[in-house]
Amino acid sequence: MSLLIKNGTVINPAENQMEKLDIFVDDGIIQKKEKNLEVNADRVIDAEGCYVMPGLIDLHVHFRDPGLTYKEDIATGSAAAAAGGFTTVCCMPNTKPVVDSPETVTYIVEKAKEAGLTNVLPVGAVTKGMLGKEVNDFEALKKAGICAISEDGKSVMDSAVYRKAMKEAARLGLPVMAHCEDINLVEGGVMNMDAKAEALGLKGISNAVEDIIAARDILLAKETGAKLHLCHCSTRDSVTMIQEAKADGIDVTGEVCPHHFSMCTEDITANEGNFKMNPPLREREDMETLVQGLHDNVMDVISTDHAPHSAEEKNQVMEKSPFGIVGLETSVALTMTNLVKTGKLTPMQMAEKMSYNPAKVLGIDKGTLNIGKVADIVVINPDETYVVDVNTFKSKGKNTPFDGATVSGKVKYTILNGKIVYSDAE
Numbered sequence: 001m002s003l004l005i006k007n008g009t010v011i012n013p014a015e016n017q018m019e020k021l022d023i024f025v026d027d028g029i030i031q032k033k034e035k036n037l038e039v040n041a042d043r044v045i046d047a048e049g050c051y052v053m054p055g056l057i058d059l060h061v062h063f064r065d066p067g068l069t070y071k072e073d074i075a076t077g078s079a080a081a082a083a084g085g086f087t088t089v090c091c092m093p094n095t096k097p098v099v100d101s102p103e104t105v106t107y108i109v110e111k112a113k114e115a116g117l118t119n120v121l122p123v124g125a126v127t128k129g130m131l132g133k134e135v136n137d138f139e140a141l142k143k144a145g146i147c148a149i150s151e152d153g154k155s156v157m158d159s160a161v162y163r164k165a166m167k168e169a170a171r172l173g174l175p176v177m178a179h180c181e182d183i184n185l186v187e188g189g190v191m192n193m194d195a196k197a198e199a200l201g202l203k204g205i206s207n208a209v210e211d212i213i214a215a216r217d218i219l220l221a222k223e224t225g226a227k228l229h230l231c232h233c234s235t236r237d238s239v240t241m242i243q244e245a246k247a248d249g250i251d252v253t254g255e256v257c258p259h260h261f262s263m264c265t266e267d268i269t270a271n272e273g274n275f276k277m278n279p280p281l282r283e284r285e286d287m288e289t290l291v292q293g294l295h296d297n298v299m300d301v302i303s304t305d306h307a308p309h310s311a312e313e314k315n316q317v318m319e320k321s322p323f324g325i326v327g328l329e330t331s332v333a334l335t336m337t338n339l340v341k342t343g344k345l346t347p348m349q350m351a352e353k354m355s356y357n358p359a360k361v362l363g364i365d366k367g368t369l370n371i372g373k374v375a376d377i378v379v380i381n382p383d384e385t386y387v388v389d390v391n392t393f394k395s396k397g398k399n400t401p402f403d404g405a406t407v408s409g410k411v412k413y414t415i416l417n418g419k420i421v422y423s424d425a426e
């Protein structure tokens with residue numbers, strides 16, 4: 001099937017290109033990119049007023065499959081990804097069983113292929129059973145198809161174990177995606193440690209919980225040469241540390257989630273589970289530092305930490321609710337509304353942080369709209385305003401504090417391998 005995308009503003013970080021061009025796709029490949037293309041195509045998309053970006057890449061989602069499919073499964077997660085404009089997602093290994101065997105990797109790869117709505121790249125667990133003791137066989141996991149390693153949901157607290165894992169990851173060229181949390185410092189905290197927590201009578205999680213492990217992981221990356229990617233950075237000091245580490249020549253990248261740049265602890269209006277995520281919403285100064293870090297390109301990646309849970313689990317007070325909110329179907333709108341429309345990020349930077357840079361972190365040949373590349377493309381109307389309604393989500397997870405928010409930025413089409421896998425009109 002051939003496809004012509006007309007009249008859109010093409011934003012292609014790989015060529016620093018932002019201009020009104022038509023794109024012709026055939027055989028799943030970007031064939032032509034010109035002004036006013038005159039060519040016959042099986043299907044024509046009018047992208048007038050829209051941005052045409054490389055398909056978005058989310059380095060951080062939880063698809064809960066195998067084992068926890070009442071929260072999400074690979075098919076519903078893939079549908080949510082497509083609806084959110086994502087053509088590639090990396091799924092974290094804290095499933096049941098955890099992703100620590102080639103068999104589980106193969107299961108995910110096969111099931112994702114069957115769904116056929118987005119590229120799903122499994123992330124392998126760092127340790128057996130994610131118990132923090134025994135480093136997994138990354139070589140075997142890589143052969144089966146993992147794109148990175150992570151113990152997401154927690155940190156490997158034993159630094160010797162983590163160093164060994166990092167050395168092996170460096171040898172194999174696998175990125176290490178780090179969830180930074182000193183579990184011994186958490187002490188039952190459920191939200192940020194501040195006046196709001198006190199007012200709500202809730203135990204707090206201090207910035208040091210994250211910062212101590214971020215510092216350790218940066219030092220271990222320096223020592224081992226591993227490619228370190230810091231997940232869901234939420235504190236002002238994590239931004240400073242990444243900036244310093246980069247200046248020191250350490251191979252580190254930083255990720256920020258939409259909830260951490262869109263909300264802060266002041267926005268928590270009640271003791272409700274949908275405000276609970278890990279790391280938590282921080283203070284205004286942290287949020288502003290994260291935004292500045294994105295603006296300055298200290299922070300490289302926007303990813304969602306899409307963490308679906310059931311309504312029963314999340315419709316509880318914070319002490320009882322699990323950590324996590326869904327993100328795939330609100331990420332474009334929150335980025336557009338809170339970063340691009342406010343002038344904090346250019347549209348080019350948005351494409352960099354949501355596609356081009358994630359591809360670089362993974363070392364995959366994606367995230368570009370260059371001629372000859374696989375046609376993974378998203379068409380976004382930056383000016384379309386709407387109200388977030390969780391009932392329209394493809395995800396099983398409806399857990400988000402952004403339900404009912406008025407946002408700008410609508411995903412109109414998601415194209416995977418030259419095929420339309422999502423259209424907001426259909």
Ligand code: DOR
Nearest residue numbers: 062153277278307323324
């Ligand atoms: O909020 C979170 N939810 N943070 C994590 O690190 C884990 C995730 C989950 O698996 O639900």
Ligand code: ZN
Nearest residue numbers: 152153179231
């Ligand atoms: Zn995490």
Ligand code: ZN
Nearest residue numbers: 092152153305
């Ligand atoms: Zn996560």
